[in-house]
Amino acid sequence: MRTNLERQLAAVRNLGILAHVDAGKTTVTERILYATGTTHKRGEVHDGTTVTDFDPQERDRGITIFSAAVSCDWDGHRLNLIDTPGHVDFADEVERALRVLDGAVAVFDAVAGVEPQSESVWRQADRHGVPRIAFVNKLDRAGADLDAAVASIRERLHPTPLVVQLPIGAEESFTGVVDLVQLRALVWADGEDTAVSGEVPAGLLAEALRRRRLLEEAVAERHPAALEEFCERETVSAPTLVAALRDMTRGGDGVVVLCGSAYRNRGIEPLLDAVVAYLPSPLDVPAVRGAAVAGGRQPGREAPEGGAVMRDVLSVELAPSAGALTVDADLTETRPADPSAPFSALVFKVAVTPTGRLTYLRIYSGTVEKGDVVWDAVAGRAERVGRILRVQADRHVQVERAVAGDIVAVVGVKSARTGATLCAPDAPLVLEPPGVAEPVVSVAVEACRGTQTGRLASALARLAEEDPSLAVRTDPETGQTVLSGMGELHLEVAVEKIRSALGVDVNIGRPRVTYRETVGRGVSGVVYRHVKQDGGAGQFAQVVLEVEPYEGEFVFRSAVVGGRVPQEYVRAVEAGCRDALAEGPLGGHRVTGLRVTLTDGATHVKDSSEQAFRTAGRFGLREALRACAMLLLEPVAEVTVTVPEAVVGAVLGELAARRGRVTGSEVRSGSAVVTASVPLAELFGYAGRLRGRTQGRGTFTARPTGYAVAPASVVAGGVQDRRCVTAVGR
Known part of the structure; x- marks a missing residue:
């Protein structure tokens, strides 16, 4: 029963x-x-x-x-x-x-x-x-x-x-x-x-x-x-x-x-x-699984510094591409949808409103009441729940408590970000966060008046907090503030929100897309020696690297034998190689699609250290990439255009002019539907052009599908125009 x-x-x-x-x-x-x-x-x-x-x-x-x-x-x-x-x-x-x-x-x-x-x-x-x-x-x-x-x-x-x-x-x-x-x-x-x-x-x-x-x-x-x-x-x-x-x-x-x-x-x-x-109830779905936290906060203990709990999650790493947790199955823990179980909830949305910060939760187990102290397992800090709200879009009804299976918003949680896990302080758990897509389009933003620069920075921080798919960074060459997102409309909405809702007048630059660099033909036997002597203990590290194309994003392996490079130094070399991926030799774009093998190396009894090998890995891979045959990758999208049959020819010509490759067409209820693969950079302004060609009767949708090798003309432009590096992901 x-x-x-x-x-x-x-x-x-x-x-x-x-x-x-x-x-x-x-x-x-x-x-x-x-x-x-x-x-x-x-x-x-x-x-x-x-x-x-x-x-x-x-x-x-x-x-x-x-x-x-x-x-x-x-x-x-x-x-x-x-x-x-x-x-x-x-x-x-x-x-x-x-x-x-x-x-x-x-x-x-x-x-x-x-x-x-x-x-x-x-x-x-x-x-x-x-x-x-x-x-x-x-x-x-x-x-x-x-x-x-x-x-x-x-x-x-x-x-x-x-x-x-x-x-x-x-x-x-x-x-x-x-x-x-x-x-x-x-x-x-x-x-x-x-x-x-x-x-x-x-x-x-x-x-x-x-x-x-x-x-x-x-x-x-x-x-x-x-x-x-x-x-x-x-x-x-x-x-x-x-x-x-x-x-x-x-x-x-x-x-x-x-x-x-x-x-x-x-x-x-x-x-x-x-x-x-x-459709299932919370009882019909499998119990939520998360990473058990070793040495979590116990009642009465002071909160450790931010991130300490995450450092205690053994064998748990944050995947840089998807933002998802990769968990060792031996260290996972399940929580049933039971109000009497320890509390655990996932933050899936954050909204900053004029009346306060709303943190939206899906509660997977346990019960939370107004005034309870909960533990942010990702940030490693305690938070107090001030109010619990049953959400009705922009209206809310206050309730005294929420139980497993509920979706509610809470007020009072000040720092939990999207993807954070809130849990009982004495039973910490880290749930897998939702993935975050990498931005593909960027614009430069600046305040119209110098007096509003501080307000713009606050507005951008608020946008990034509410929407993790928006990225804000500063171009190291131009000093411009760059806002990156998932498309033109995404950025239009964000900029309009800055102007209207947040009250900051801004100027924006023209949109630019995210380019990538990859290895077309690899090299082997690249030797890099890092030696530094400036008094006291010096730095010495020697690495021999091999680079080759790879279907995934990046993989590092060691083929060193005989202990010529100790394991802790191998990990440092990998960290240095990952550092080097931030800027490629063609135009400073992020590098992807390569496998790096550490084939040999040398150490010094006194002067070798993890820092020295990390530096050698970074500069060694940069030198190896300059010796490789590199390719520039540009983002492409699958475009579906729906137009009257009479103007199909004009639409096909327009797609061809934008370097589109038609992949299919069919007729539905008197309208022609054309599917094509088009470089994302060529789609800027296409909506207005299509409306003009079809007297307002044509529509299109675009769905990013990945990256493709860019032609020589685009490579030349990408090398010369360093500003497109601002579109690179976080």
């Missing part, structure tokens, strides 16, 4: 709404809030009256920029909902949300099907193992086709789609759905908020029975209990079907597909029922 607390946890659903931009994700969220009685008026994106898109920039632009959390109740269950951005520039917001969610609803446009960012967020959910159900939206649009949308889900995302509804009517005459599980019709009359349940229309009964049979067969193929019943009775009952769909969804063996029109409020109640029936 479950305890009362377990029953409460079983009634919680932590889910996100994922979609490509303009698929109707925010409208779905607004209709959910309206259907659950959380709001009493339907918010509209085009009117700027939505609950979750509350930021002035979101309302002006008509898109979601920042993830927003809301809570609502449905059928005795509490739904903690996060509405996520759909634009690729804000994919890091989605990443942080997915890290703390137990399930998700993926929204697809019934006309467009799977779009580029739909695919990206789906892959992100795959990486985090988040179960999903799919909602095919906008069935009332001209050209809407549920079967075509489902086919695109199957072909591009490769799940097993389990369609549980059949539309009643098409396009403008779409009025409801047939529930294939219960074999009933749900019809929404014009102006009505709730569906009327009834018999399946006679004209759709045969098709409904056929599709129900296909659903039964698909489920029986993959679920033992459904297969057993199907073999015995040649059918699967509704309760068995629901249980099988629940197991398949939570196990990742299938994706339940529903349909509707959120704008016309059709299909939302069945979607909520599906969330409750199929």
Whole structure:
């Protein structure tokens, strides 16, 4: 028998709404809030009256920029909902949300099907193992086709789609759905908020029975209990079907597909029922796993200096590329979703508001109450929780305590950053933080008036605190302050926030992209001797290095035999080589894609030290790179352009002029969809150019896909223009 607390946890659903931009994700969220009685008026994106898109920039632009959390109740269950951005520039917001969610609803446009960012967020959910159900939206649009949308889900995302509804009517005459599980019709009359349940229309009964049979067969193929019943009775009952769909969804063996029109409020109640029936509760997901902290803070002990706890996490390193913890499995610890277990929570968002600093938490275990002292296991310091807030987008309801499974915001935690772990002081734990993508576009920023320089520095620090995918640095050559982000729109939003919300007038330089350097042809036998004598103990270190191309980012190995270089000095050589990666010989860009082997070396009895070998590693690798055949890499993006068929030729010519390589094209509902790989640097200003070429009817999306070797003309420009080094990641 479950305890009362377990029953409460079983009634919680932590889910996100994922979609490509303009698929109707925010409208779905607004209709959910309206259907659950959380709001009493339907918010509209085009009117700027939505609950979750509350930021002035979101309302002006008509898109979601920042993830927003809301809570609502449905059928005795509490739904903690996060509405996520759909634009690729804000994919890091989605990443942080997915890290703390137990399930998700993926929204697809019934006309467009799977779009580029739909695919990206789906892959992100795959990486985090988040179960999903799919909602095919906008069935009332001209050209809407549920079967075509489902086919695109199957072909591009490769799940097993389990369609549980059949539309009643098409396009403008779409009025409801047939529930294939219960074999009933749900019809929404014009102006009505709730569906009327009834018999399946006679004209759709045969098709409904056929599709129900296909659903039964698909489920029986993959679920033992459904297969057993199907073999015995040649059918699967509704309760068995629901249980099988629940197991398949939570196990990742299938994706339940529903349909509707959120704008016309059709299909939302069945979607909520599906969330409750199929998506997992905190009790249904595996216990959270983290790195056990050796020698953590005990009650009554003084807090160590910042970072001391992280130094005590044995065999735990912060991966520089993804920001994720790589943990030795022997030192990990699990925490169940139990309110009586030691407290542990992950910080997934920080917002600095005029009324204070809000720290958003997903609580994985234990209980936290107002006034409690918690331990920041990453910073290594104690924090006091002043208030606990149940979040309703930009509005909050104060509560006295929060338990495992909750998503809340707390006030009073002053220094915890995104990705930090808050835990019980006497039971420290470090949870894996969400990954942080590397910035690819940069602009120089400066205050218009010298008197505002200090305010600009504070504003940039606040931006970087709220959004880890923004990086701020100073160009060592020009002295300029450089802001780096995930794309033009990302930087536009950040600069506008500096101007409007933070009250600083700024000038910005033209955007520049992040270049990289890599090894095209390696070298071996590069000898570097570091000798320094200036009185007293000297410095001596000799290293022999071999450099070769590598498919990953960087790997270091030692082939030294006979103990000619002690192990502690080998580690110092590796650290020096990593230091040398910051600036390559072509244009000072970061170096990636190489393997360095320490093949030999020499030491001095008195003058050798770790510092000497680190210096030798740094300068030795720089010398080796100058001897290598180096290649300049530029970031490229997959661009999907949707235009009227009549102007396809002009669009192809424009893409070719921007060094684009067309990879595919198709026709959808009278529009041509062209996919191409284009250097990111060539996309600046493309939006305006496309609108001009298509009389405002063309749209495009761009998704960064990695780096490619740049042509000679770009290499020459990259070498001459040292300012592009400011775009290099942190």
